[in-house]
Amino acid sequence: MDEVRETLTLTPQNYYDPSTDWEYMSFSRFKQFQTCEAETLAELNGQWKPTSDETALLVGNYLHSYFESPESHTKFMETHPQILAKTGKNKGKPKAQFKTADSMIEALTADQVFNELYQGTKETIVTGKFGGMLWKGKIDCLNLADKYFVDLKTTRDLHQGYYNEVDHLREDFVSYRQYDLQMAIYRELIQQTFGVDCQPYIVAVTKQTPPDKAILEIPDEQLKAALDDAQKRLPHIQQAMNGEIKPNRCECCDYCRDTKRLAKPISIRMLLK
Numbered sequence: 062m063d064e065v066r067e068t069l070t071l072t073p074q075n076y077y078d079p080s081t082d083w084e085y086m087s088f089s090r091f092k093q094f095q096t097c098e099a100e101t102l103a104e105l106n107g108q109w110k111p112t113s114d115e116t117a118l119l120v121g122n123y124l125h126s127y128f129e130s131p132e133s134h135t136k137f138m139e140t141h142p143q144i145l146a147k148t149g150k151n152k153g154k155p156k157a158q159f160k161t162a163d164s165m166i167e168a169l170t171a172d173q174v175f176n177e178l179y180q181g182t183k184e185t186i187v188t189g190k191f192g193g194m195l196w197k198g199k200i201d202c203l204n205l206a207d208k209y210f211v212d213l214k215t216t217r218d219l220h221q222g223y224y225n226e227v228d229h230l231r232e233d234f235v236s237y238r239q240y241d242l243q244m245a246i247y248r249e250l251i252q253q254t255f256g257v258d259c260q261p262y263i264v265a266v267t268k269q270t271p272p273d274k275a276i277l278e279i280p281d282e283q284l285k286a287a288l289d290d291a292q293k294r295l296p297h298i299q300q301a302m303n304g305e306i307k308p309n310r311c312e313c314c315d316y317c318r319d320t321k322r323l324a325k326p327i328s329i330r331m332l333l334k
């Protein structure tokens with residue numbers, strides 16, 4: 062008889078709990094695995110805590126909570142008192158980075174087209190199967206009636222190019238950060254959760270003064286190519302998670318440098334990526 066395994070149900074309370082990441086792959090975890098399997102697994106096993114830019118993360122969450130609901134934003138502010146300056150002329154008010162976030166919020170809320178577009182259920186959890194694994198996703202704004210969804214992204218400059226060292230080409234921020242894959246996965250998960258094929262849109266707003274903004278769409282062939290590419294990479298990640306193979310080490314990240322042991326000499330031709 063087949064063993065019946067209970068699938069963990071995701072809720073807003075446990076969604077970001079790292080323990081759920083053993084059962085559900087997410088876009089951010091997949092991206093992390095691609096960068097370094099060894100570091101990601103060490104983090105999942107509780108053996109390693111990566112350092113992250115907490116302020117940048119908080120600024121993003123500040124903006125997202127605002128667009129989720131007034132209650133979410135109030136709760137976010139209450140649980141993150143570090144947003145308010147403790148000293149100086151801004152004492153008791155949001156620190157400089159959050160003032161930028163406020164002007165980004167203002168740039169969107171003052172725009173009629175944004176307000177018409179950003180209608181639907183907020184922070185909807187979706188799940189589904191892709192590439193032999195269960196996945197989870199959280200949709201910023203889902204409009205099933207009109208068959209589209211919106212993801213809010215903050216970035217430095219809409220027109221800035223980024224050098225992709227693997228493929229040796231200059232990319233826009235959406236391609237470089239693999240948001241094309243994120244949108245393709247979300248579309249798939251929405252389809253599996255609700256049975257509706259939704260058009261993905263990214264609403265991007267920049268950290269410039271004044272902020273720039275745009276509604277972005279990704280060509281269908283790029284969405285498909287991103288999914289195909291991820292599908293090819295997943296078996297290795299899955300086997301590493303199951304302990305069937307050794308995880309790949311990038312030999313560059315904090316974790317790899319921290320755990321590095323010298324072996325035989327390497328050619329200088331291997332130094333540049």
Ligand SMILES: [Zn+2]
Nearest residue numbers: 097311314317
């Ligand atoms: Zn590494």
